[in-house]
Amino acid sequence: MLIMGVTKKMKFFKRCILAGVALLGSMGVTAQAETQMQTMLGDAPSVPKNIVIMIGDGMGPAYTSAYRYYKDNPDTQEIEQTVFDRLLVGTSSTYPARVSGYVTDSAASATALATGTKTYNGAISVDTNKQPIATIMEKAKALGLSTGVAVTSQINHATPAAFLSHNESRSNYDELAHSYLKTDADVMLGGGQKYFPASLIKKFEAKGYQYISDFNQLDSVKQGKVIGLFADVQLPWAIDDSDSNKLSKMTTKALALLSQNDLGFVLLVEGSLIDWAGHNNDIATAMGEMEEFANAIEVVEQYIRKNNDTLMVVTADHNTGGLSIGANGEYSWDTSIIRGVQASPDVIASDALANGDWRARVTLNLGFEPNDDELSQLSRARMQGKEVMSTSIKQLIDSRSNTGWTTVGHTGVDVQVFAMGPAASLFSGYQDNTDIATKLISLLPKKKL
Template structure:
């Protein structure tokens, strides 16, 4: 009976998959391992109710995925190899941008969508030529070749067209250079250009769009409290991409990873909230547009986050909710003050003990040292632990929205996601 039920279920999903989604939105929470999605549930919980409320992540969980790269790089992937696996369905070496272990270009799902005449775009909080968006749009043997990757976003064409119709994120340093102004080149090619997130709501939907909002990555979510930046970029991207032939959009919550690299739990929760607001908007969009598929996953886990550390059976997210700025920006303010502890108390919303004040005031007047002191303070108050400042090999969760979501159910490999998307988009095997 169990075998028959499984067979019938597979047949049903096969029939659903035969109908191609018109629109595909791929969402990557960079560094978003299971611990950070669990932590976000507790962070977002309403303390005035007895139950722990579900989050948008809980509502759409369908499975888990392994993340290991090509054998040459061992078992722990970087973002480039992880994104190459998610974009092209092939394991490659750490640092690879949509190339295989022999450094040969690999076709990606976004590029295949463009081949089919769909519109394509990226909306990310990193620079748009960072590892994940780059691995969907272009090819390079090293993620570090930022200028060359930016050049490729203009120079590489598919059927005579630019690969990306919409590009939103950071990147002035790489697109406006002394040797080349790629922004001007895109403008001359007919792209509408904006440089302020407040301009997102006022862009002509009938023109391709380039929006760059920072030198490299965008400001932290904690430093933009009134602007859910990823949600705003996603809404604008969808507005520009909607058309009769459909679209493929990559969305990345890039700085979940960056926060975890810095063992910064407050910024990690704020970045997760920014991503959650985006997914809640996509949840509504799929309800209104049932021909749309949304797949959400992570490229890897970062930081070895522990929500409950030091042998204590507790985790306290409340101290993470009252920050007026990101810990790094609080550190920048604190080192300029004669009494750093007063700045830290005011900016974090915490009432510091005399011992904590003394420790802060004795910290070296250096931004990195002060940042570490602040994050350690927040870790102690919340009882958060970390095992690494790098990536880990933990499996990551897979979430999906839309009538095709069960195609991604169960335990899969990260390469299975693009393989399924290629199949849905009619790519010959």
């Protein structure tokens, strides 16, 4: 406290008051008293009109630290802050219901974040008795708010599904896709054409949705309900995509469409593929996904600077891969290796298998020249097919950059919470993932406006 500057002190004071206002609100103090306190504080309301929930799937603390060093300019003395450093407010535990132990999957965690209730791994917003639990999206809809999701996986994947729907299993992709007809969600953007056949799309159109499947069509959507599916299943890896800013563009469009509702909106944005890269133990691809998720957060940060009635809460549903910054007893992590990689290991492997001059092509794609030992290892892997070649490339990037992994699954470490906007201070300190949902739901209007 003593060393706080004046501005910091004022910010701290304001945060305390805002937290107090939120507390008074939950104690039933009149709206009039709240408004008076808001006036004292200037323009920013104490309770948000709009809520943006952003989930970095699998984005445990090592990912945000790794991203800081990945983005660091080595030519300057200081290590630059990232958007994650700027917005950090707290931490969250992620454990599922007792029956599933301490390590959650995305379905149980998304259920916790969407409903405030813990459930078993695999459950899509149903409780341990497989009974549906109302989600924040459903509550928002009932109050007249608009709702939307913008994700890089298929839109019926576990995380968005738990915000929009209910099912005893995340694997019931077709049932989940059909169930979206009943959600009345205003904006659904991501991948998943495979699960939405023409007959189903017709039903969405009959309900007033505009369907688009070409990413360039996104520009032309100016109003109304939209379902945009831009890939058969998930979107391409950002590192391989000629347009690597798809998530931030979908976020921009979702904000533009949803903000047309004067009553407000709830939007879920997910950097879904951070988790998929983590499962693959693929550091170069993971950093590409982190970069685009950070871009999407910055889109919302800019939106809040212009619209101070909007709250953004960013977190992860769990940690994936047990990523380690430094490995094998060595005190080093070489980001220049990772930054130099030009494509995902899958693409580098396919390219190497398809071409006779593969050594030169791999060198070009990796951004560094493998030594003789490494080349003979790659050569052996190449003869065993794409998957072995891809694994060999990932291992080479790991050993050169000194990146470690402990699992191809999830881990139970707590994740971080980042927030900005009205009531952001509610999310400071330690909390459980169910608390995040409970707090967000408490910030919705008390009754239909």
